[in-house]
Amino acid sequence: MTYQITAPQTLDATITLPASKSISNRALIIQALAGGRMMPANLSDCDDTEVVISALEHDPDTVDIKAAGTAMRFMTAYLSVTEGEHIITGTERMKHRPIGILVDALRNLGADISYMEQEGYPPLRICGRKLPGGRLDVPGNISSQYISALLMVGPSMQNGLELHLTGNIVSRPYIDLTLYLMKQYGADVDWTGVDTITVRPHLYSERAYTIENDWSASSYWYELMTLYEGRDARVTLNGLSDGSQQGDSIVKYIYSLLGIKTSFAQNKKTGSSAVKLSRRMGRVQRLDFDFINCPDLAQTVVVTCCALNIPFHFSGLGSLKIKETDRIEALKTELRKVGYVIRSENDSELFWDGDQCEPTFDPIDTYEDHRMAMAFAPLAVRFGNIRINDPEVVSKSYPHFWEDLRLAGFEITEEEED
Numbered sequence: 001m002t003y004q005i006t007a008p009q010t011l012d013a014t015i016t017l018p019a020s021k022s023i024s025n026r027a028l029i030i031q032a033l034a035g036g037r038m039m040p041a042n043l044s045d046c047d048d049t050e051v052v053i054s055a056l057e058h059d060p061d062t063v064d065i066k067a068a069g070t071a072m073r074f075m076t077a078y079l080s081v082t083e084g085e086h087i088i089t090g091t092e093r094m095k096h097r098p099i100g101i102l103v104d105a106l107r108n109l110g111a112d113i114s115y116m117e118q119e120g121y122p123p124l125r126i127c128g129r130k131l132p133g134g135r136l137d138v139p140g141n142i143s144s145q146y147i148s149a150l151l152m153v154g155p156s157m158q159n160g161l162e163l164h165l166t167g168n169i170v171s172r173p174y175i176d177l178t179l180y181l182m183k184q185y186g187a188d189v190d191w192t193g194v195d196t197i198t199v200r201p202h203l204y205s206e207r208a209y210t211i212e213n214d215w216s217a218s219s220y221w222y223e224l225m226t227l228y229e230g231r232d233a234r235v236t237l238n239g240l241s242d243g244s245q246q247g248d249s250i251v252k253y254i255y256s257l258l259g260i261k262t263s264f265a266q267n268k269k270t271g272s273s274a275v276k277l278s279r280r281m282g283r284v285q286r287l288d289f290d291f292i293n294c295p296d297l298a299q300t301v302v303v304t305c306c307a308l309n310i311p312f313h314f315s316g317l318g319s320l321k322i323k324e325t326d327r328i329e330a331l332k333t334e335l336r337k338v339g340y341v342i343r344s345e346n347d348s349e350l351f352w353d354g355d356q357c358e359p360t361f362d363p364i365d366t367y368e369d370h371r372m373a374m375a376f377a378p379l380a381v382r383f384g385n386i387r388i389n390d391p392e393v394v395s396k397s398y399p400h401f402w403e404d405l406r407l408a409g410f411e412i413t414e415e416e417e418d
Contacts (some may be wrong), residue, residue: 001392001393001414001415002363002388002390002415003413003415004385004386005300005385005386005405005410005412006380006384006386006410006411006413007272007380007410010231010233011225011231011233011234011235011321012125012408012409013221013235013407013409014236015221015235015236015238015404016213016237016238017213017238017240017398018044018045018046018213018214018217018397018398018399019043019044019239019287020178020212020213020214020246021046021048021070021210021214022070022177023177023212023245024040024043024044024211025044025049025052026152026178026213027040027209028040028049028056028092029074029075029211030152030182030187030204031079031206032056033152033153033156033204034186034203034204034205034206034207035206036286038207038208040208040209040304041210042210042212043325044211045395046398047395047397048068048069048070048401050069050237050408051064051066051068052068052074052405059084061085062086062088062089063075063087063089064089064090065090066091066094067090067091067092067093067340068090068094069097069179072088073099073102073146073149074145074148074149075088076088076099076103076113076124076149076206076284077102077106077149077150077153078152078153080106080113080126081128081129081157083128085125085128086119086125086126086248087123087251088124089122089123090122090123091368093325093368095117095118095122097122098120098121099121100120100122101146102150103115103120105136105138106131106150109131109132109133109134109136109150109157109161110133111131112126112127112128113120115290130156130157130176131153132157132159133157133161133201134157135164135166136163137164138150138163139167140166140167140168140169141167141170142170142366143171143319144170144171144178148175149177151163151178151182151189151197152176154187154189155182155199155200155201155203155204156203157190157201159199159201160201160202161198161199162192162196162197163196163199164196165305169195170292170318171247171295172246172248172293173246173250173294174293176195177245179191182204184207184209185207185209186202186204186206186207188200188202189211207212209231212244212270213237213238213239214246215240215244215248215251216251216296217397217401218237218250219248219300220374220375220377220378221235221237222252222254222255222301223375224250224381225255225278226255226259226260226283226308227304227308227382228279228381233278233279234278235276235277235408236265236275236276237274237275237276237277238274239262239273240264240273240274241273247294248296249292251391254297254301256280257283257287258284258287258308259280259281259283260280261277262276262372263276263277263278264274283310287301287310287311287312287313287314288312288314289301289312289314290314290316291314291316295316295317295319295320296371298314298320298350299331299375300371300374302342303331303335303375303376304378306352307379309354311328311353312348312350314346314350314351315349317349317350318347318348325367325369325372327348329344332344333365334364334372334376336357336360337360338382338383339357339359339361340352340356340357341357343355360385361383362387363387363389364376364387364388366390366391366393368390369393370393370395371386371397373393374394374402376388377401377405387415
């Protein structure tokens, strides 16, 4: 299936963003470890969260997490400390996403995990049991999801967990988000050094918890706002609040450099909060930024800068190589279709100095990656329309993305394959 997206002349929309996938998945795992039956409120309805809910509710012998990388990491750790034998598997792409670092770490803490096919990759056979725990050294530059997975199961270990992060620590906001949620459920956990986190053996307590909405999802609306240059565009995003623990809330700073003002508002009747986006004068002529703490925003900002003709140098992108697809190569390939030639170095940096090529305007391929679809869709404003292949991939994190675009006045038509 291919969607053709045609942009309206102006933008004036009020949107309720999906609940945070990152917070939802963490809260579900922690609530399950607390032995709780009470579901967190305002859970994300995305694919990644649905597979976690299904696995926890039905406890199947074989847990199929499909394309959900977060679920693979979190459920691997959860099943390791939960009585019973399980197989955990996923899509073909998931079977090529490495998990050896997490498996090695869990084995060092006493877990019984074996590979069923290729060494270092899913599917896994896990025989869950009470783990002794103890001190563990892990590289700080690995995916924060590995670190979060270990931390969340730490309170259930007999000796707790002392996690020493070696080298450069990446995605620290995601680690801090995990610690924040663990504390909300009664865990005794904290940074006990600049590179050490200590989790003491202390069971979680079940509690009512409401998930906040997703700052990552807001980035596509920030992108849209920047592309409506010289037009009276306005967007209100319900459910976002100032002081969020989500690392991707830094999107409001990044887009302030690109000419977007963020204002916070409160609904006095409901008590809910919202963000109002508006244009302000001026933006940078060139953007240099390190995405080490917010890699999920990179695709959106790369596409935005190209569309605005703003040269850039972006670093801290190493984790993009092992996401749903190789996002660095995907960006390079798809941006050429709309006339932009970006280059990469060291598998962790992207550059654009304004180089362009003749655009083909072929449909944008999404590579089973939700963020490719949503980052490129706003280019309909720049070019009048854009075509996106396999648009249903947005269900991974923002299932009603296309419906929200329609609410904002975009025309979306479906082109069936021959």
